[in-house]
Amino acid sequence: MMITFDPRHINEDRSNWISAGSKITSESSLALIREELEDEGPILVCHWFYKAGCGPDFLLFNEEQEFIQYLVDSAHAGDAIGVWSCLRITNNLEPIADGKCPDKNERIPEFGSY
Numbered sequence: 001m002m003i004t005f006d007p008r009h010i011n012e013d014r015s016n017w018i019s020a021g022s023k024i025t026s027e028s029s030l031a032l033i034r035e036e037l038e039d040e041g042p043i044l045v046c047h048w049f050y051k052a053g054c055g056p057d058f059l060l061f062n063e064e065q066e067f068i069q070y071l072v073d074s075a076h077a078g079d080a081i082g083v084w085s086c087l088r089i090t091n092n093l094e095p096i097a098d099g100k101c102p103d104k105n106e107r108i109p110e111f112g113s114y
Helices: 027-039 064-074 086-092
Strands: 043-048 057-061 080-085
Touching: 027 043, 027 064, 027 080, 043 064, 043 086, 057 064, 080 086
Parallel strands: none
Antiparallel strands: 043 057, 043 080
16 A cells, blocks of 8 residues: 655755655555564654654554554655654663652552562
C-alpha cells in the first residue's frame, strides 16, 4: 500500500524537494517498524512538523495499524518521523526521574511485584 501526504505548504519553496532519500513509508521502514511491534513491543514516535513553527509531538504505538492511521490522519508532506524501540530505550537508558506512587498517607510499598 502506497501512502502519500498532502502538503501543509506549497512545495515550490527553497527546500529542494527530491525523489531519493529516506521515507518513513518505504517498505523497508515499515517492515522494521512491523517487526519491532510484533517481536519487542511498543514504539516511540517523534513527529516533527515541516515548516509548522512548533515543536515535535511524541507518541507511543502498540500496533502497526494505529501508527499507519496516525500518519494518514496527522502527517503532511515534508514532515519528519523518527521511530524508536521503547524496550531498547527503557533497557539502555536511566530514567531522569522515577519513584512509586504514594497513597493518601504518603506511604509507598517497600516490596511487591511489578
